[in-house]
């Protein structure tokens with residue numbers, strides 16, 4: 576009877592944890608594929624790990640469960656900070672339950688079923704990394720900062736990173752176009768920026784150099800239309816945020832189909848910051864993306880304090896201003912002022 580009692584409790588624990596994970600994948604991330612993988616695993620646990628499942632119910636004795644009292648006393652330490660920690664905790668909970676099932680089933684002589692529990696546990700390890708990676712692949716709202724020493728008036732990328740963080744930047748991209756900088760120098764610089772951004776909990780994206788992004792463990796990679804195909808890049812970087820520049824509805828739809836996590840929408844206005852830039856796409860394209868596509872996007876190109884309000888009004892919640900920020904005397908203060916314009920349109924936007 577004790578064995579049946581353990582099996583009953585662990586199957587329930589396992590299936591309940593899997594239901595939490597399935598719901599997060601389904602409702603929070605709208606990820607049909609991942610949520611159906613959690614559902615299949617839950618059905619396997621419920622239906623095929625213990626063939627004589629009906630015999631387990633009589634063994635249930637929740638009222639006299641000594642563990643229940645212990646866990647009710649632990650309530651103060653059981654507060655999860657956010658959905659990510661809830662997901663992580665439930666993955667661990669299901670893995671532990673599966674391990675317990677495996678041991679008990681093998682101990683009971685059901686070797687084949689024990690092996691099945693072990694396989695479920697291994698499947699969960701992969702699903703866990705896939706689900707948790709989705710939390711770091713979210714484009715934040717706010718100001719998207721871009722680094723590049725050609726525009727930062729003698730200040731190093733590292734100094735600018737620190738100023739951007741002081742100002743409350745939401746995400747930082749390394750876009751170094753200096754021709755006199757060696758690849759090795761860029762690598763060393765990105766390692767430092769990675770450490771600073773991690774400490775500040777700011778996502779760090781690298782433009783152009785995917786190998787550098789992988790080496791320094793950046794959070795993401797930004798790709799232009801002529802760069803590596805996103806579908807192939809995803810195989811190398813399943814856990815990373817992949818952004819893609821787009822200039823038309825067709826390109827945006829292709830980026831969605833290829834699995835990009837966000838798109839760049841622009842250049843909205845004329846700009847000289849990018850050498851091989853195409854003509855300004857205008858606000859209509861921005862409006863099209865905001866109204867018709869579910870993918871997160873960042874508005875970019877020629878955005879200044881004076882036209883920021885127009886961009887916000889068309890539905891942008893993440894905006895990138897390169898020279899308007901890098902060229903400012905006080906970068907942190909400039910970012911705060913821009914944030915004010917974003918949140919209080921019509922105001923003076925000055926601190």
Ligand SMILES: Cc1ncc(COP(=O)(O)OP(=O)(O)O)c(N)n1
Nearest residue numbers: 782797798799800820839849873875
């Ligand atoms: C947020 C964002 N959007 C667009 C771009 C442009 O990227 P790309 O097309 O790769 O061109 P370069 O920046 O490399 O000149 C971007 N970097 N960031």
Ligand SMILES: Cc1ncsc1CCOP(=O)(O)O
Nearest residue numbers: 842846848876877896897898
């Ligand atoms: C990198 C990039 N991609 C499209 S426009 C652009 C440059 C935007 O710079 P600025 O904000 O100074 O116009």
Ligand SMILES: [Mg+2]
Nearest residue numbers: 782783798799
């Ligand atoms: Mg690029």
